[in-house]
Amino acid sequence: MADENPNENMQVSAIDRVEEDIPVPAPTPSSAMPSADMPQMPSSPSMSYDEMQSIVEEIIEDKWKQMLTSMGDITTWKIQVEDDLEAAKQELLRIQSRFDTMQAALVGKVGEYEGSMRDLSTEMKALEQVMGKILEPLTSNIKELGRIVEDLRARKK
Numbered sequence: 001m002a003d004e005n006p007n008e009n010m011q012v013s014a015i016d017r018v019e020e021d022i023p024v025p026a027p028t029p030s031s032a033m034p035s036a037d038m039p040q041m042p043s044s045p046s047m048s049y050d051e052m053q054s055i056v057e058e059i060i061e062d063k064w065k066q067m068l069t070s071m072g073d074i075t076t077w078k079i080q081v082e083d084d085l086e087a088a089k090q091e092l093l094r095i096q097s098r099f100d101t102m103q104a105a106l107v108g109k110v111g112e113y114e115g116s117m118r119d120l121s122t123e124m125k126a127l128e129q130v131m132g133k134i135l136e137p138l139t140s141n142i143k144e145l146g147r148i149v150e151d152l153r154a155r156k157k
């Protein structure tokens with residue numbers, strides 16, 4: 001049995017039977033036909049659907065890995081963007097808190113300024129009343145002093 005050809009005992013696979021059923025177009029005379037100078041490519045054995053699928057999956061996996069290495073890991077990028085967004089939200093909340101504090105301080109200062117202006121207005125009215133009471137006797141005293149000075153000058157002459 002060692003002298004027997006191993007191919008003789010093998011059964012014909014379904015793929016080989018399918019190849020036999022595939023019609024092959026008859027060669028047409030044309031200038032595009034290979035000449036005797038050009039070597040002919042050997043016909044490749046056909047692959048099963050599972051083999052093709054595994055090759056396609058390998059190619060896709062390689063391309064996916066290449067894309068991930070060129071782009072970086074998408075989940076890491078997503079986490080980074082989410083962290084950055086959260087940090088921006090926190091910073092916005094801190095700024096809003098500072099703004100609220102500054103607004104409250106400003107309203108307080110405006111309230112103090114308003115109170116100071118009221119006090120100043122009250123003091124100015126009080127000063128006006130005092131000046132009104134003092135001014136009339138002061139002007140009459142000045143007029144009387146002026147008459148006295150004129151009388152003294154007239155006597156000296």
